[in-house]
Amino acid sequence: MPEAELSTEEKILKAAEEVFMRDGYDGSRMQDIADVAGINKALLHYYFRSKDKLFEKIFDAKIQVFFPRLEQAFYQDLPFMEKVEFFIEQYIGLLRNNPYLPLFVLNTINKRDNSDFIKKVPAELSQRLIMSYNADFQQGKLRAINPLQFVISVMGMCIFPFLGRPVLQNMFKADSNAFDKLMEQRIEELKVYIRLILTP
Amino acid sequence: MPEAELSTEEKILKAAEEVFMRDGYDGSRMQDIADVAGINKALLHYYFRSKDKLFEKIFDAKIQVFFPRLEQAFYQDLPFMEKVEFFIEQYIGLLRNNPYLPLFVLNTINKRDNSDFIKKVPAELSQRLIMSYNADFQQGKLRAINPLQFVISVMGMCIFPFLGRPVLQNMFKADSNAFDKLMEQRIEELKVYIRLILTP
DNA sequence: GTCTATATAAGGATAGAC
DNA sequence: GTCTATCCTTATATAGAC
Incomplete structure (x- = not known):
């Protein structure tokens, strides 16, 4: 699936996964996630209220894989x-x-x-x-x-x-x-x- | 050895070890280390120039154990x-x-x-x-x-x-x-x- | 929904008095 | 050597225009 077809929410989740997995919770910055997703920080908080909430979404998915x-x-x-x-x-x-x-x-x-x-x-x-x-x-x-x-x-x-x-x-x-x-x-x-x- | 007999440098190293080991580099705060050591932040920088330098001291010791x-x-x-x-x-x-x-x-x-x-x-x-x-x-x-x-x-x-x-x-x-x-x-x-x- | 601008707080590091 | 006070930068989060 080409990146252009991803919804904003999907782009955020994809970017958050990449950054959180690589840098861990403490090492990750909301700005980095926004950059990878190609959007700005404010939009992150619009879709997911906080860094904690976004992280939880990613973890919930990954624990099932691990x-x-x-x-x-x-x-x-x-x-x-x-x-x-x-x-x-x-x-x-x-x-x-x-x-x-x-x-x-x-x-x-x-x-x-x-x-x-x-x-x-x-x-x-x-x-x-x-x-x-x-x-x-x-x-x-x-x-x-x-x-x-x-x-x-x-x-x-x-x-x-x-x-x-x-x-x-x-x-x-x-x-x-x-x-x-x-x-x-x-x-x-x-x-x-x-x-x-x-x-x- | 009672805590009172430790030199300030030793107290810092002991506290840094505890905090870094528990919270990791990204998760650790200089303030936490100062609190555990029973001193203030400024003194940390007086003895070890930066968080990085202090961390390196701890890691060098621990890698030899691991x-x-x-x-x-x-x-x-x-x-x-x-x-x-x-x-x-x-x-x-x-x-x-x-x-x-x-x-x-x-x-x-x-x-x-x-x-x-x-x-x-x-x-x-x-x-x-x-x-x-x-x-x-x-x-x-x-x-x-x-x-x-x-x-x-x-x-x-x-x-x-x-x-x-x-x-x-x-x-x-x-x-x-x-x-x-x-x-x-x-x-x-x-x-x-x-x-x-x-x-x- | 998406942006710019900004509020608010925290963290690392330093200046300067004692 | 040790402290208080403060500078500077960075982070999360929000306000408000479009």
Whole structure:
């Protein structure tokens, strides 16, 4: 869709997303958002009453992406291991297209005053995974581990390289392409790890 | 050491550490730091010329903690697997005492303009680990994996729960004590994982 | 709906007295 | 070294014309 066809409200939301994701709430300026949107500051306040309100709109959308529901795989009757493999594949793919997402979300939910934001996290995902583990474990198909710790571990393995990206690229003299390639390879590597951990 | 015995410079550094770690660079106010230190703003600028300079002092100290050198284990002639186990133990212990550290460091190194900060990361740690892996692998003591991906994974597994802490606590109705207990248990859990991955 | 101009406040930094 | 007072710039937000 060409930019000219976007409504003013859409242009603002698009610009706000870009600026907030890149600079965080504290680092963002309403003027920057107006510039990116190609309008002036006053219009921002006309559409969204305040910086807080505008930010909330963006966050509400992004939290749903960062903690995905993944209905496709998790509501199907797949073995636990395949669900995890599917998650790794989808999630690293997602982050490759949304490099700023993790830091943005983690910053927001860690803000002391903004504890409301935490409540917006879709909570069922990990609960369902744990139930799925227990079902397969009781059939002897999985090794005895702590499913909560395991779920945290899988998320950490997927997300962390995107958080430490500048360091990794500097350490191994990699450009953006090399990093992306590394993340593509990472999918298969992590699948090997989780199979080794879960197979009895 | 009682607070009264601290020099003004020490009081400022202590207060700056607290505020910067908690609120980040953009979210911190010189006034807040002065208040915590029990002095006034002007004195901050007398001791450290600017907010930037003061921040740099704090960051320089913290980056050394977040990317530790761990000479104790890694310069000794231990098997790779034991080095990793030692790392997990030490590092989770460190983070349990420094909950804000990961987000603080990751935010700073991800700032576009502040790419100077990246250069301050001690880079040898992962390089040494990879060399150590290769040595043991050639003796047939380890499974064939990608050592770089493995090192990223171990760091991610250790660090991520501290980043997602508010969500985890909310999701599982855990207070600070329960979370800390979970992290203590996590040490042994992760050791199991890495043994399963690395053992041929 | 969109703009210019401006109110109001906050934040970093400095001057100058003690 | 430490304080009060203040300068200067920047930010959010609003008023009012078109």
